[in-house]
Amino acid sequence: MRFFRSxxxxxxxxxxxxxxxxxxxxxxxxxxxxxxxxxxYRLVQPASLxxxxxxxNYQRLLTDVDxxxxxxxxxxxxxxxxxxxxxxxxxxxxxxxxxxxxxxxxRTIMMFPMMFSPILVGFQFKYIFNDNVGxxxxxxxSLGWSDVTIPWLVNPVTANxxxxxxxxxxxxxxxxxxxxxxxxxxxxxxxxxxKVDGCNPWQVFRHITLxxxxxxxxxxxxxxxxxxxxxxxxxxxxxxxGPAGRTELLWTLIARTGYQDARMGxxxxxxxxxxxxxxxxxxxxxxxxxxxxxxxxxxx
Amino acid sequence: xxxxxxxxxxxxxxxVGVVHGIDLTIAHNEFVVLVGPSGCGKSTTLRMIxxxxxxxxxxxxxxxxxxxxxxxxxxxxxxxxQNYALYPHMTVxxxxxxxxxxxxxxxATIEKRVAxxxxxxGLTPLLARTPGELSGGQRQRVAMGRAIVRHxxxxxxxxxxxxxxxxxxxxxxxxxxxxxxxxKTTIVYVTxxxxxxxxxxxxxxxxxxxxxxxxxxxxxxxxxxxxxxVATFIGSPPMNLLDATTATxxxxxxxxxxxxxxxxxxxxAADKVSDGQAITVGFRAEAFSPVGYxxxxxxxxxxxxxxxxxxxxxxxxxxxxxxxxxxxxxxxMLNPRPVQPGEQLTFNxxxxxxxxxxxxxxxSVLV
Ligand SMILES: Nc1ncnc2c1ncn2[C@@H]1O[C@H](COP(=O)(O)OP(=O)(O)O)[C@@H](O)[C@H]1O
Ligand SMILES: [Mg+2]
Numbered sequence: 331m332r333f334f335r336s337x338x339x340x341x342x343x344x345x346x347x348x349x350x351x352x353x354x355x356x357x358x359x360x361x362x363x364x365x366x367x368x369x370x371y372r373l374v375q376p377a378s379l380x381x382x383x384x385x386x387n388y389q390r391l392l393t394d395v396d397x398x399x400x401x402x403x404x405x406x407x408x409x410x411x412x413x414x415x416x417x418x419x420x421x422x423x424x425x426x427x428x429x430x431x432x433x434x435x436x437r438t439i440m441m442f443p444m445m446f447s448p449i450l451v452g453f454q455f456k457y458i459f460n461d462n463v464g465x466x467x468x469x470x471x472s473l474g475w476s477d478v479t480i481p482w483l484v485n486p487v488t489a490n491x492x493x494x495x496x497x498x499x500x501x502x503x504x505x506x507x508x509x510x511x512x513x514x515x516x517x518x519x520x521x522x523x524x525k526v527d528g529c530n531p532w533q534v535f536r537h538i539t540l541x542x543x544x545x546x547x548x549x550x551x552x553x554x555x556x557x558x559x560x561x562x563x564x565x566x567x568x569x570x571x572g573p574a575g576r577t578e579l580l581w582t583l584i585a586r587t588g589y590q591d592a593r594m595g596x597x598x599x600x601x602x603x604x605x606x607x608x609x610x611x612x613x614x615x616x617x618x619x620x621x622x623x624x625x626x627x628x629x630x
Numbered sequence: 631x632x633x634x635x636x637x638x639x640x641x642x643x644x645x646v647g648v649v650h651g652i653d654l655t656i657a658h659n660e661f662v663v664l665v666g667p668s669g670c671g672k673s674t675t676l677r678m679i680x681x682x683x684x685x686x687x688x689x690x691x692x693x694x695x696x697x698x699x700x701x702x703x704x705x706x707x708x709x710x711x712q713n714y715a716l717y718p719h720m721t722v723x724x725x726x727x728x729x730x731x732x733x734x735x736x737x738a739t740i741e742k743r744v745a746x747x748x749x750x751x752g753l754t755p756l757l758a759r760t761p762g763e764l765s766g767g768q769r770q771r772v773a774m775g776r777a778i779v780r781h782x783x784x785x786x787x788x789x790x791x792x793x794x795x796x797x798x799x800x801x802x803x804x805x806x807x808x809x810x811x812x813x814k815t816t817i818v819y820v821t822x823x824x825x826x827x828x829x830x831x832x833x834x835x836x837x838x839x840x841x842x843x844x845x846x847x848x849x850x851x852x853x854x855x856x857x858x859x860v861a862t863f864i865g866s867p868p869m870n871l872l873d874a875t876t877a878t879x880x881x882x883x884x885x886x887x888x889x890x891x892x893x894x895x896x897x898x899a900a901d902k903v904s905d906g907q908a909i910t911v912g913f914r915a916e917a918f919s920p921v922g923y924x925x926x927x928x929x930x931x932x933x934x935x936x937x938x939x940x941x942x943x944x945x946x947x948x949x950x951x952x953x954x955x956x957x958x959x960x961x962x963m964l965n966p967r968p969v970q971p972g973e974q975l976t977f978n979x980x981x982x983x984x985x986x987x988x989x990x991x992x993x994s995v996l997v
Contacts, residue, residue, distance in 0.1 A: 517713075517715075519711050519713050519714075520715050520716070520718070522702075523709070523711060523715040524717070525681075525682065525702040525703060526682070526702045526703070526708060527703075527708070527728055527729035527776070527780075528733055528780075529703060529732055530701075537728070537732075542718075542719070625718075625719045625760065
């Protein structure tokens with residue numbers, strides 16, 4: 331063993347492989363992309379990788395209307411989607427928790443949307459909202475409510491709503507399942523104590539159940555704010571950012587800038603600007619989670 | 631005025647009856663303890679009074695209202711749960727004030743009542759803490775405080791002390807007793823511990839398998855148990871019970887034990903039994919003492935010489951295990967001297983304190 335003897339302490343030595351791998355697959359690419367955001371790197375001109383432009387990409391971003399529209403739209407989209415998913419997920423969890431029979435099977439069925447690839451969900455909803463052969467228009471016309479063909483995915487407002495709907499359909503189960511886990515782990519005693527203390531069912535929910543569930547809400551929010559970029563697939567498939575960029579979210583805009591327009595330096599600058607958003611949300615929810623766990627006395 | 635009245639109260643889970651039509655009237659400001667072995671339906675009964683369980687039959691009234699179909703919040707009761715059931719996300723102060731806040735009391739009233747309750751229970755220094763930062767005994771006190779701030783008509787306690795260690799349990803028992811003296815209110819208290827029942831209750835309700843076996847003051851259930859179940863459940867050590875047959879000897883009714891010993895029955899029991907009847911005679915360890923170490927007074931005694939198989943010294947008294955009527959019995963030696971196993975002693979059995987039960991039904995012939 332003398333051969334391997336090293337001046338490094340065993341813990342550091344043992345962690346070394348992990349460090350090396352993380353450095354290779356995470357840290358280096360990250361640094362590289364950060365570097366490219368300060369260059370005029372174009373995918374089709376490898377030499378441009380060495381063309382240092384300083385803060386120019388970022389300066390342009392500040393005045394780029396399309397970017398800020400996408401930024402704002404993403405923010406609104408996320409806010410609406412996450413809150414809607416939370417409310418629906420909570421409702422579903424509360425209903426399933428009340429079930430006395432068939433709970434297992436419903437629980438399993440409820441998770442189906444999570445098992446689909448977002449691309450498939452995108453195709454599915456694109457079909458549902460298709461103006462000629464789509465399910466929705468077909469239903470409206472068969473029921474005789476209207477015989478106009480509504481161009482769901484072409485009208486900017488309805489297109490955004492359609493995307494929102496697909497997103498909510500796919501991700502509500504994450505909230506439902508996590509909140510259901512919380513409900514099932516919840517002790518009965520405080521609820522009964524609250525009933526005796528004079529609470530009606532709504533007050534029990536408001537003052538006891540909901541505070542107890544908050545850590546689970548934050549866990550779900552934190553998870554969702556990490557994987558929310560999956561919405562890229564659906565936008566890409568359903569509208570590809572159109573019509574006229576009206577459904578463009580940050581992720582589609584960045585991908586378009588980087589790969590279609592081949593302006594990789596610019597795309598990376600956009601990524602770093604928008605990553606702040608992601609980091610902010612994640613940190614925020616983790617903070618909330620830690621605080622909630624403290625006050626719940628470690629029960630969650 | 632909050633009298634609690636249970637009439638023909640029944641609880642069934644599916645087809646399984648758990649409480650079989652019990653009748654009980656609890657007077658205003660009375661401290662009643664429901665006691666019985668685990669699973670006999672005490673908690674179920676209490677939870678039906680609270681409104682946490684639906685009732686399958688009968689009526690419950692609190693004051694002059696029938697509350698059968700009222701939700702817990704409309705019954706003006708408070709309950710202390712076995713596991714405290716504090717709200718983990720609220721401070722002690724918020725826990726105490728919660729019911730008042732829900733009742734939309736103004737801040738000043740809440741502040742005042744919480745301070746009062748905290749003072750009574752010694753919680754004032756802990757008001758800012760959360761339940762997670764309290765010891766078991768402190769949590770128990772918060773649970774009690776939460777119950778008393780409301781000034782309810784009835785307090786319900788479900789085994790509130792069973793999660794505490796023996797020493798703390800003793801202390802809290804005293805505190806609950808004092809609390810009742812301070813805040814005169816009707817209390818229904820559930821426990822499986824007969825010592826708690828004896829020390830706390832104005833009246834004890836002894837339950838078994840969903841039936842009430844006996845209701846009475848601690849002295850009554852101790853001295854005049856209605857049946858062998860109550861006789862063995864109340865009192866420590868449990869009453870000695872021996873099978874016997876009645877006969878008439880020398881003009882007196884006697885009980886003949888399995889080993890031939892005859893015991894003259896007390897006059898009150900004599901005319902309630904017929905010759906040859908199978909009975910169970912019972913006596914407490916206090917009524918069976920070595921000569922000179924216990925029995926005083928001039929009631930009639932039977933002198934019985936026995937070998938001590940095991941002495942169990944408890945300080946001010948020693949329990950003596952020996953044999954009578956073919957069974958192991960316990961006697962009590964007051965102001966004891968050291969006793970060795972195998973020692974021969976003459977015991978006096980106080981015949982006036984014999985209990986006589988019909989063997990078949992287990993019912994006392996005396997009450
Ligand atoms: N939800 C329930 N479903 C079926 N049986 C129950 C339920 N709750 C209690 N029981 C049964 O009722 C009986 C009385 O229970 P309980 O009142 O809790 O007894 P204890 O006197 O120990 O408090 C027990 O045999 C118990 O198994
Ligand atoms: Mg119980």
